[in-house]
Amino acid sequence: MAGHFEALPGGGAAVALDEVEVSILRSLAVQLMELIGPGDEPVEGEDPLAALFAEGPSEAPSDPALKRLFPDAYADESDELRSASADFRRYTENDLRTGKREHVLAVIRSLDALTPEGEGDEVVLKLTADESRAWLGALNDLRLTIGTRLEVTDEDEGGELYRLPDSDPRKPMVLAYLWLGALQESLVETLLSGA
Template identity: 65%
Template sequence: MPGLFEPLPGGGAAVALDPVEISIIRSLAVQLLELIGPGPGADSPQDPLAELFADGPSEPPADPVLKRLFPDAYSDPEEAPHSPAEAEEWRAHSAEFRRYTENDLRAGKRDNALAVIRALDALAPDEGGAVLKLTPQDSQRWLGALNDLRLAIGIRLEIADDDDTDLLYGLPDEDPRKPMVMAYLWLGGLQETLVHALMP
């Protein structure tokens, strides 16, 4: 069925995509790659150990989308620190955790976005589109990338909870956010059907 992932015999999933859908997903994945940025060893590609042993950043990103994709590990929105000393301790632990984990998180998100782009580039769509077939491993990469894309778009749309999502359905067609809203909702449908297609 067009636009919905279906399970493949032996694992994985397939979806029929038209050329416009292929173009939209690819464009969004490229934008996500640009937002995440290159790895820390990009300046010295001849030294593979540079990226492996490079420390990550210790401060949260300034961009709200990146802040959502790479959240603080030691912050709890439900519980505020009880004292300035406790707040400082949380910041120190969070900075330390970020320094040792963010590079790996970024690499994983880059790999997922690249897997999406490569899978789409390997298609040979005709005027009606093409059927994308994913292995179980590629399906997991697609799930990660679709999740990241929805998070990024959701932050740009300032979606904080389900009530915000409900309001988006009622936006008039002339609202400049409408194309982004449609992409957000469509990606959510893709993600949901991919999850169901991979269930045993």
């Protein structure tokens, strides 16, 4: 089970993680949460229903990773489609951010709930079906973010990025990207096999 998800009854999944893996996953999740942003809480005394109808931003984020997480609805740069993309973003981005925050919070909470039995021991993370889906969304967002920072493209599959020397400062990020990809693939296979 180490490093591979296995199916649990009821559609959940379990994976054995060591202390270092838990620490890395938690750190990456917290960083992703900071990148996505804290969310808008209604000001005390204001109508919380009004927050549901608040409009989001109409401009794409300038950060390439955020732009990848919250892409334009239309790639065409014509004035008409640029306007349609702005409208789409205005009415959907707040909900998308909320969903991504909820996925990352589910990861952080489940990692924080783990109790290692001894130093260096592996712990078994057990996820419900809903938690598994949240993890899948968060793993995907983590990979998109890291891949954007590394400037990974479709042409990079099996390319030089994967054969970096240990002295390259990007090497830890590449290893995290590959590890998260293996975790994500394992979780997808597990959820599909339990369906």
